[in-house]
Amino acid sequence: MIAEPLERGLAEEIEKGKVTMKMTNKERGKFFETNYQWDLLASRNIWAFGPEEQGPNILVNDTLPSEVDTKLLTSVKESIKQGFQWGAREGPLCDEPIRGVKFRILDASVAQEPIFRGGGQVIPTARRVCYSSFLMATPRLLEPVYYVEVQAPADCVAAVYTVLARRRGHVTKDTPKPGSPLYTMQAFIPVLDANGFETDLRMATQGQAFCQMHFDHWSVVPGDPTDTSIKLRPLEPASGQALARDLVLKTRRRKGLSDSIAVSKYLEDETIIAISASGNADLLG
CATH class of the missing domain: 3.30.70.240 (Alpha-Beta Plaits)
Structure with missing residues (x-):
């Protein structure tokens, strides 16, 4: 999965109910094609808005039938949607709702046996992949x-x-x-x-x-909330580019969360090794 910012004004239109999941696929596709120049495949493959029914984030199935077993993917669709809703409701930066993000599923490997693709396995996995894609897309507060x-x-x-x-x-x-x-x-x-x-x-x-x-x-908020090079001094107000980092750390401490916002917490060991080997270790936080 990868995360991208939504087009300007789209989050507000979803919240106002100008486009909903109650519309038919064709109507919803037409809305996105006409107003935001989405391609036909993406606009007709929107799975959910979140959190809740009118949340300002979108989950899009961008997989190709030639590469992914569509039948198996559809069988776990509801679980993936629930994982996305959970992730959008409690973001990885400071456990607050996410806003204005498009999550695109690019590939999926789903087990053939039904016992290995129950909600207990798929929902937390979908949430983790939302978190990791979000953190690797330079998030902002x-x-x-x-x-x-x-x-x-x-x-x-x-x-x-x-x-x-x-x-x-x-x-x-x-x-x-x-x-x-x-x-x-x-x-x-x-x-x-x-x-x-x-x-x-x-x-x-x-x-x-x-x-x-x-x-x-x-x-x-000005600044990068995941920038660990920013040094914050106690009892001194942060300013400029340090503001986002200051806010994130204060909110996390207030909620009893750790100071670390490393994406490696949400990735499998093999993925971490692959990213480190490709020379992108700084992405792991």
Whole structure:
């Protein structure tokens, strides 16, 4: 299996229910072909969205009938789907849901004997292959972002900019409010840094500014969460490219998980040896 990012906007369309697994194969295929230029084979071989029915990840069967025993693969389809749902619900970075990923099954070796391909064997295996393909595809951490609308007098505008900049926020638009001495500012601020933002804003403007916030979108956290070369110092806030690594480690420690996010945990010994022999040992973490 390999993991790839979904096309921009596709995750939101799945969540809004514009494309569902309840559609016929033909309707769903048409949607992906027309809107996202998927090829016919891939668009008609979507097995599942996950987690749950309307999750923002896709499982696609990209195997070729000439290379894989289709009948055997179909017999374990439900188990693979369950493994994918489990993996998408609890990602390998910090045990949180995965978002915006397309998992493509490229090859499968399924045992002939039914006793060796029960759910007990296939579901954990499908989850492990989702994890390993995800970790080998340079994963990134996503954080929720608030849309903020601030109303303040003209002489407080500079203070609002300063408070937002301190919290990784940025103003997208500021306009004077007709018929009043107020300015309306539209901005984005990461939810993680929005804690205490309103109090900070009131203090900086002597209580003259007030704001409204609501969730707007997901944004990529700067940096590589799997980069072990980043050194984090205790009691010092991380910044810049170290932010993703800092967030991942703090979340894992809070949940009682180990600091190691090595892909080798999810691979068979033979695969690890093959990757090491090919000179890609740095992929193993």
